[in-house]
Amino acid sequence: MMELGFLLLVFLASLLMTWLLRRYALLRNVLDIPNQRSSHTLPTPRGGGLAIVLGVSLALPGLFLWEGLTAQHLWALWGAGGLVALVGFIDDHRPLAARWRLVAHFAAAIWGVVWLGGAPDLEIFGARINLGWLGAALAVFYLVWMLNLYNFMDGIDGIAGVEAVTVGLAGALLYALSGHLDAMLLPALLAAASAGFLFWNFPPARIFMGDAGSGYLGLILGLLSLQAAWVEPRLLWAWLILLGVFIVDATLTLGRRLCRGEKVYQAHRSHAYQVASRHYGRHLPVTVAIALINLFWLLPIASWVALGGEGLVGILLAYVPLVGLAVRFKAGIAD
Template sequence: MVVFLFFGAAFLAALFLTGGMRRYALAAELMDIPNARSSHDVPTPRGGGLAVVAVTLVGLPASTLLVPFSFSSLAALWIGGAAVAAIGWLDDRQDLPARWRLLVHLLAGAWVVAWAGGAPALPLPGLEWDWGVLGSVVLVLFIGWVLNLYNFMDGIDGIAGVEALTVAGTAAVLLGWLGAPGWASVSGLIAAASLGFLLWNWPPAKIFMGDAGSGFLGFALAALAVLTWAEAGLTFWAWLILLGAFIVDASLTLARRMLRGERFYEAHRSHAYQHAARQFGSHQPVTVAVGVINLLWLAPLAWAAAAWPEWGLVVMLTAWAPILIICLYFRAGLRE
């Protein structure tokens, strides 16, 4: 009962803080102005994701009062997340060079992997691969990629909030099932805070998340993937499945744009979800579809990967295959 009261308090705090951020953004003229690459038509306040950042950073130490939690895990999430949110907030205000943002992102990823003790052995059919230093490098790059793709995928109303709510919420259930109540409470905290923001960001959005919020959520989910694999046994495959909707769309889009020689870091409107939103004439059907896919397709398969980790690669490819087909159908990475 106390845990659910904690989640409820996180939800309400994020809900009211997002409203406060909207008032501040309007007063400070911190607006997202539509341009040729935007998916919205009217100037909209941005920076609402800071409410999720604040609630999560305050809630992390508070959660240790409910369930015992290691200092190292708390430090990995808190310091790394605060650094990513800070560089995102600066970028929201003055457009920092991409190289400085990327440096902070990779350092935050390395910080998490170091606290996790490196890369755990990767379960494969018939063996567990101890991939050592290579695995650590891959996990740092994984955190950096998920962090940035979350920003890329935050391009229509509600989609980033729905992704965080459903992925973190499902992870909380899986971690509880695995007997890791501390990690379940952290995942539940992120889900509750994301829901508070989502009510303001639901189509038509009254405020946007901003780089600070999207970067923080991408980092938090990727860091959870690494830390809960190392400490709670929630296999890496399960996390790759849970994040599949975002990973497949962003990765396919990036690959196609790079093959055309385009600058991958420049803003564009060629993700599958953006093509789909224009085709349907609305953001809401696409945002709802992402939530449905996450809960009805990816969540059960993530449980299967957690239950039989040696078959996780096979389950992951099964989970990703129809998403890849959908992304190809909606012309991910192709110009309008």
């Protein structure tokens, strides 16, 4: 009961902070102005994702005191997440050059991997593989990609918040299924803070997340997946399955744009979810569809992997239909 009360408090705090941030954005004219690359039509306050950052960051010491979080993991989440959120907050107010953002992203990822203790073992067909320094380097690039793809995928109302809530709750369930009840509270905490923001961001959005929130969520979800692999190696595959919608859409879109020689950091509207929102004329059907895919397609496969199923087989089962959907909606094809 105490844990449920704690999560409710985090949800309410995030709900209130998002409202305050919306007031601040309106007063300071921190608005997202529509352009030809936008998926919205009205000027909208941005920066509401900072409520998620503050909600999670302020609650982490509570998890540490409950022994649901080690000191090393506390510093990993605080340091890496705080740096990414700070850079995103500055970028929301005064755009930074892409190279400086990328330097900060790599610094945050390295910090996180070091405090987590390096890269966890991989489990492939029952064999555990330790990749050493190569694994650590791959983990850093994985985190940088996760935080950037989350930013890329935060392009329609509610999508980033729905992803964080459903993946966070699903991650907590995976811990329960695999017998690690003491680890459930951290992903549930992320879901609670994200839900408070989502109340204001659900279609039609009254405030946008901004780079501070989207980059933070991408990095934290990446760190949680690596942390899960330290608890049980096969859980890394389960988390990658849960994150499948964002990973597949962003990766396929980026790959196609790179093949055409386009500048991938420039704004565009060629993600599958953006094409789908234009096809249906609204954001709501796409956002709800992603929630349903996460809960009724990806979660059952991830649960099978968490209970002992082969991770690579699970990835294949989960991703093939997602690739088909992304191709169906022309991910990465020029407008």
